Amino acid sequence: MSPLQFIRQRPFALLGVVGLLWLLTPVALKRLARVSLFEFGAPADFAASYARDLQQYWSLRTRSTNELLQTARDLANLNAGYEARIQENEALREEVRRLEEALHLPSNPEYRTEIARVVRRDFGTWSQRLVIRKGRNAGLPVGAPVIFSGGVVGRVAEVHAYTAIVDLVSSPTLRIAAVADGDSRPFSFEGGPNPPFTQARGSVEFVPLDVYASPESPKRIVTAGLGGVFPAGIVIGYIQNLELDTGGLFKSGTVLLDPRLNELHEVAVLVPLNPEQQ
Amino acid sequence: MDPRWIVIVLANALLAFLGGQLNHHLAPLPVSVFLLGLCLPVAGLRLRLRPGLIAMFLSGLFVDAARPVPFGSTALLLAALFTCWHAVRSRLPRDGAAPVVVGALVANLVLFLAQPLLLAAPLAGSATWGRVAVDLLCSQLVAGLLAPWFFALQEQALLLRGVNLTEEAREPGGAL
Numbered sequence: 470m471s472p473l474q475f476i477r478q479r480p481f482a483l484l485g486v487v488g489l490l491w492l493l494t495p496v497a498l499k500r501l502a503r504v505s506l507f508e509f510g511a512p513a514d515f516a517a518s519y520a521r522d523l524q525q526y527w528s529l530r531t532r533s534t535n536e537l538l539q540t541a542r543d544l545a546n547l548n549a550g551y552e553a554r555i556q557e558n559e560a561l562r563e564e565v566r567r568l569e570e571a572l573h574l575p576s577n578p579e580y581r582t583e584i585a586r587v588v589r590r591d592f593g594t595w596s597q598r599l600v601i602r603k604g605r606n607a608g609l610p611v612g613a614p615v616i617f618s619g620g621v622v623g624r625v626a627e628v629h630a631y632t633a634i635v636d637l638v639s640s641p642t643l644r645i646a647a648v649a650d651g652d653s654r655p656f657s658f659e660g661g662p663n664p665p666f667t668q669a670r671g672s673v674e675f676v677p678l679d680v681y682a683s684p685e686s687p688k689r690i691v692t693a694g695l696g697g698v699f700p701a702g703i704v705i706g707y708i709q710n711l712e713l714d715t716g717g718l719f720k721s722g723t724v725l726l727d728p729r730l731n732e733l734h735e736v737a738v739l740v741p742l743n744p745e746q747q
Numbered sequence: 748m749d750p751r752w753i754v755i756v757l758a759n760a761l762l763a764f765l766g767g768q769l770n771h772h773l774a775p776l777p778v779s780v781f782l783l784g785l786c787l788p789v790a791g792l793r794l795r796l797r798p799g800l801i802a803m804f805l806s807g808l809f810v811d812a813a814r815p816v817p818f819g820s821t822a823l824l825l826a827a828l829f830t831c832w833h834a835v836r837s838r839l840p841r842d843g844a845a846p847v848v849v850g851a852l853v854a855n856l857v858l859f860l861a862q863p864l865l866l867a868a869p870l871a872g873s874a875t876w877g878r879v880a881v882d883l884l885c886s887q888l889v890a891g892l893l894a895p896w897f898f899a900l901q902e903q904a905l906l907l908r909g910v911n912l913t914e915e916a917r918e919p920g921g922a923l
Contacts, residue, residue: 480796484830487804491819499818506812513764589767590774594781594882595862595870596815626815641873642815661873665778665881731775 504629511632518588518602580614580700580739583607587733588632597640597663599623601736604633612698614739619727620704621645621692622736635736638705639669639726646695647673647705649680655693658705658724668728673708674721682708682722690724700739750908751794752802758901759786759806763813769889781862781886783810784855785894786825788847789901791832791854793912803829816865824861828854844895851894852887859883 569576585603592598603609605628615622615635623643627634636642641661648655656675663669673690682688687707694701704727711722766782773779786806790799807822814821832850840846859882863871905912 480830480834483796483800484826487800487826488823491823502808503812503818506809510760510764510809510813514767517764517768589771591767591770591779592774592777593770593779594874594878595866598815641869642867662875663777663873663878664875665878666776669777731777 507629511629514588514600515602515631518586522586578697578700579742581742583609583738583740584735585633585738586735590731590733592637592639592663592669592731596642597637597660597669598626599635599637599733599736601633601635601738602631603738604629604631606631607738608740609633609738610740613741614699614703615736616703616739617729617733617736619729620706621699622730622733624698625738633738637669637730639663639671639730645699645705646693647690648693649676649708650689650691652677652680655695656719658690669726669730671706671724671726672721673711673724674714674719676708676711676720676722678713678718678720680708680711680720682711684709687725749798749801750910751798751905751912752805754904754908754910755790755794755798755802755901756805756809758789758897758904759802760809762786762897763810767813773885778885779882780889781855781859781882782890782893783821783825783858784853785851785890785897786810787828787832787854788850788894789898789912790829791836791850792841792846793915796830796833799829799833800826815867815870816862820865821858824858824865828857844898847898848891848894851890855886855890856883859886 565577568574583603585601585607587599588602589600591600599615599622601615609625609628611625611628613625615625621638623635623637623640625633626636626642637660638645639660641659643660645658646655647658654677656673656677658671658673660669660671680688687709688711689707690705692699692701692703692705706724706726709723709725711720713719714721762782762785766780770779786803790802794802803825804822807825808819811818811821832854863874902912
């Protein structure tokens with residue numbers, strides 16, 4: 470039987486051969502194919518992202534001069550506030566450094582901030598991801614924490630030439646050590662599940678028994694700084710309710726995340742300055 | 748090189764891009780649409796086995812490259828669905844728009860429901876039933892609306908490369 474006859478008469482055998490060949494393909498070759506195909510598709514998303522930016526630019530051009538003046542005045546006020554905060558931070562940083570030296574403590578990991586535009590939001594049924602417009606070209610490493618003005622965004626899962634994929638805090642693949650505001654005992658936060666038409670959410674477990682939260686008085690939770698990925702004190706969300714878990718030793722509950730998480734345009738990637746410290 | 752599978756793969760890449768953009772704009776709701784089933788009708792109804800299998804496998808690899816699933820899993824799934832469709836297509840109606848739309852909807856449903864099997868454990872069990880139902884409904888609605896346009900786009904693109912699938916399908920050994 471010629472190969473052509475084989476193909477015509479045994480379609481399922483051919484499918485089996487294709488499947489077997491794929492299983493036997495070396496992993497390095499598969500990885501190369503995956504990276505190549507991703508990079509092949511990336512420019513289209515990139516172009517769409519730049520087109521959206523251009524659209525926004527032209528829509529801003531239609532604003533009146535009075536509106537722009539008002540915005541500039543608001544920004545000037547904000548900048549003055551931030552200037553004061555920067556000076557305060559510098560003083561605190563210097564004090565921390567002095568105390569670390571005096572007490573011979575290991576220094577906290579330091580980060581540089583890399584601002585990146587969001588190319589694509591992919592909030593699928595099962596996975597929650599973002600594609601951002603910086604990658605190896607900006608020196609982003611896999612696992613770097615990503616934040617925005619409202620708190621934690623997620624963690625860099627994949628880095629490509631000019632883009633990176635971020636696993637969102639609402640994704641069940643992300644687990645973070647968290648603490649309640651004003652408390653130092655850590656517990657576990659995990660993203661998801663995410664129902665439709667509401668803001669993103671997550672869940673907490675191993676919460677100490679004397680921590681209380683309800684929809685009327687939600688409890689803010691922040692990163693604990695354990696695990697070496699997220700620095701301490703970044704907002705994750707608000708615990709809406711807490712119930713005793715099955716063992717009765719801890720509580721577990723639901724966390725509402727920042728509603729702006731679904732509409733992000735820009736994020737900040739924290740790139741560790743000394744990765745070996747982590 | 749055979750222009751058939753090249754055109755089909757490029758059209759499917761365009762579909763993946765458009766689906767991604769649609770999901771980007773739907774993210775604030777948050778709802779998402781799944782349109783992978785639209786990749787199948789032209790290949791399943793019109794293409795011969797070899798170019799069809801190549802087109803489906805490469806389209807699946809392209810889709811897999813940007814998704815958190817084992818690389819090649821969607822490719823094998825699309826290839827398997829195409830082979831099944833190819834094996835039974837002589838017993839199915841193939842003229843007009845209805846088979847395209849119905850085929851796309853059935854393929855989309857099968858592929859959507861197969862996703863938890865491809866995903867890693869924490870992701871597979873992460874969706875609520877409400878979210879699955881809403882996303883499936885939106886996906887089927889959008890797939891139904893896009894199917895005739897996407898089918899025509901692929902046929903016209905093939906015509907530009909000098910391939911008339913309808914005529915080919917009527918030839919001895921063809922699909923019709």
